Amino acid sequence: MGDGGSDTGEDPMLDSLICVAGSSIKKSGFIASHSTDERERRVIFVNAGGEELRRQGHSEIEVEADRFFQGGDVLRTDEEVADGGDLPSIYQSARYGNFCYEFRDLPPGDYSVDLHFAEIVYTNGPRGMRVFNVFIQDEKAVSELDVYSIVGANRALQVMNIPVSAGKDGVVSVNFQGVVGSPTVSGICIKQGAPELQLVSSGRDGKSLLCDNCFAPVKLTAAENKAARMSFTAKYEREIRELKAQCQMKQDECYEAWMSLTAANQELEKVRAELDVKFFQNFTLGQAMEKETEKMAKISSKYEHDRRLWVAAIDELERKMKAIKSEHSQLSFEAHQCANSIPGLNQMVTAVQSLVGQYDDLKMKFNEEQERRKKLYNQLLESKGNIRVFCRCRPLNMEEASSRPQTVVEFTDAKDGDLGVLMNGSNKKIYKFDRVYTPKDDQCDVFEDASPVATSVLDGYNVCIFAYGQTGTGKTFTMEGTEQNRGVNYRTLELLFKIAEDRKKTISYDISVSVLEVYNEQVRDLLASSPPAKRLEIKQVSEGVNHVPGVVDMKVENVDEVWNILQTGSNARAVGSNNVNGHSSRSHCMICTVVRAKNLVTGECTRSKLWLVDLAGSERLAKTDVQGERLKEAQSINKSLSALGDVISALATKSSHIPYSLATCMLLISSIGFRNSKLTHLLQDSLGGDSKTLMFVQISPSEHDLGETVSSLNFATRVRGVELGPAKKQSDTTEIQKLKLMLCQLKCKDDTIRKLEENVQALEGKTKSKEQFSKSQQDKIIDLENQVELKAELCGHLEKRLSQVYEKMQRKEEACYSFQQKVISFIILATFQRS
DSSP: OOSSOOOOOOOHHHHHHBOSTTOEEESSOBOOOOOHHHHHHEEEEEETTSOOEEEOSSSOEEEBOSOSEEEEEEEEOOSOOBTOBTOGGGGGEEEEEEEEEEEOSOOSEEEEEEEEEEBOSOTTOOTTSSEEEEEETTEEEEEEEOHHHHHOBTBEEEEEEEEEEEOTTOOEEEEEEEEESOOEESEEEEEESOOOOOEEEEOTTSSOEEETTTOOEEOOOHHHHHHHHHHHHHHHHHHHHHHHHHHHHHHHHHHHHHHHHHHHHHHHHHHHHHHHHHHHHHHHHHHHHHHHHHHHHHHHHHHHHHHHHHHHHHHHHHHHHHHHHHHHHHHHHHHHHHHHHHHHHHHHHHHHHHHHHHHHHHHHHHHHHHHHHHHHHHHHHHHHOSEEEEEEEOOOOHHHHHHOOOBOEEOTTGGGTEEEEEETTTEEEEEEOSEEEOTTOOHHHHHHHHHHHHGGGGGTOOEEEEEEEBTTSSHHHHHTBOSSSBOHHHHHHHHHHHHHHHTTTTEEEEEEEEEEEEETTEEEETTOSSOOSSOBOOEEEETTEEEOTTOOOEEEOSHHHHHHHHHHHHHTSOEEOOSSOSSEEOSEEEEEEEEEEEETTTOOEEEEEEEEEEOOOBOOHHHHTOOTHHHHHHHHHHHHHHHHHHHHHHHHTTOSOOSSOSSGGGHHHHHHHHTTOHHHHHTGGGSSTTOEEEEEEEEOOBGGGHHHHHHHHHHHHHHHOSOOOOOOOOOOOHHHHHHHHHHHHHHHHHHHHHHHHHHHHHHHHHHHHHHHHHHHHHHHHHHHHHHHHHHHHHHHHHHHHHHHHHHHHHHHHHHHHHHHHHHHHHHHHHHHHHO
16 A cells, blocks of 8 residues: 555464455554555544644645543553654543544445554563453454563554445444453544555465455456466566576585585695694693692692691690789799698697587577577566557548637647546546557557567567557558558558568578458458359468468568558458448457568577458448448447457456466367357467557547447456556666677687688699690690690601602793793794695
């Protein structure tokens, strides 16, 4: 059709892609034709995915912007497309995806379609990334087209002259369907009329011609076929005669060249054979030289390495010899000093032995004195009364201070243990206690007086400290306190750990803590993570010793663990509210501390208990006005407090009618008495006998609480029972002071003597080891000197051998150089003779 030269040689692979006769594939872009008929035939030329294009010149070209499409997306590239023809820009854009084109309003008739393609996405391949089919008027025109496999990336490709007919509806549809990947198209041109056939050459069978555009065979008549055959025959005969003449001339030239080449090859073969022999000899000599060179390099490197090692070893040995000589002289000097000090050391050993005997004697006397001190201290506490009662009055709270009530408590003689209470106006009643604390006294003052009783547990005595009083008077504050202002519980355990640390050289202590509460006459474990399957009961292990099986007993090592346990128990305690206190404890909280002690000197073992009890608030039912569950709680509290008052009153008055027995013969009577309440049953082994009991009675200074205050003071007076003698302070005796002084001196002398003995033994051992080490080093030095001499001789032999090898290598290098000169001269001579 005149669109320029086409690259459309017969290719079976390309032929398999075309499904419609008369169409062809061209491996280049669009080239405009100068023919007016060709321009007039173009009906529509669409730039797929691009804008409108217009070219002026010898052949005017108008390309419309992309339209008539349905679906698909647009691709564009700025890279240059090779073989783009007159319109390379149409191949820089494309429509891709699932799409089709419908050209409408065309006059009915025959048309031909040209499709323009270029691979502008998969520029690096590989083949098979984009394969698709083309359907025109629902008939397959192109099958499994892969642009990249035909022309590669960024190169133009045309499928030309696909015949198509438009019906009465005037529609021509072009549909693209992907086989692998998404189909693309860069341009579509629709031309009017069927494709023209031009005869340019004969077909394979010699009986037909091919179309210039599509190379399809064209049938001819017999006359036309004969004329065309005669024309082609004459043309080819003329060309054959010319080629035969040229062939004869070339044959003559080739024969002459062959003869000359044969002679040159024979001479060359001779030179090559000689050269191969010389080359082999040179190669053999070169290999021998390389081996000798490598051997020399290894020997030289090894010699240099050994020389550096031996120099470093000799320097190190000289340094060690100097250090050994210095240490030897120092050890000799120290040995002489030790030998001179041996007589004095013998005297010192004798003195030490006598001091050790005195120390053992004094140690025995000291232990006896400690036992006497404990007995005297216990007698001192018993002289004050095994049951002691301290009274503490809380300050007015904010609500009471705002209403300005009258204070009914006087502290004029508080230092003497006297407390005055105004009864109905001017009438005043005096109560006598072991200690009275005013609202201004703090937690430290309270614990200072309670600590002597509490620390008796470390000496093997059972101790019970409890707080009693109406609700809201500060019992829990006195016993527990806060994290910033600790109470009796924490301070007591902190002091126990401090004393245990001071006595750890003579006595070992194991301390464990459990936290219980008595609520409605039931024992509850406040440290248990979950309620027990059975109700906790009190069991008697031995006479006067009670135990609660199943209770959590936590071993503690420091005060931090103690505080965590106390906080856990306090948080689990039962509380409630009434008319008197909005946050009232409704149970007796009991902290049991068990101390197991072992005297490391005498082997004596003790097991004692310390009960720290925060009793529930005593209250009159008429004032609290409680009902239901709170009424039951109050009745249980008052019952247990009444039972506790009976027990303590009997102990304080030294009565023989104690609710539980202190002797085996009264076991039956005691079992009836202390079982009246869970509270007294638990405290059985810590009340009476050799146990220490301390009671804090808490009162309120407000006149609104006068009735409860008087009731609590009467209970405390009942507990105190009798007037107790004044407290007396006792000091250490003169003999104890002397023994302590002598013990300190003996300890100092014992430490000094032990250190001297250790120093002497260390010096003797060090001297022996140094002498042995010196002898071994001298032997090593002698061996090393011998080895150095041998190495020096070996180095001399190696140097001689190296010089010999070096001379031999020089001779071989001279021989190789002369041989190379001969080879070069021979090659030059052979070349000159051949030329």
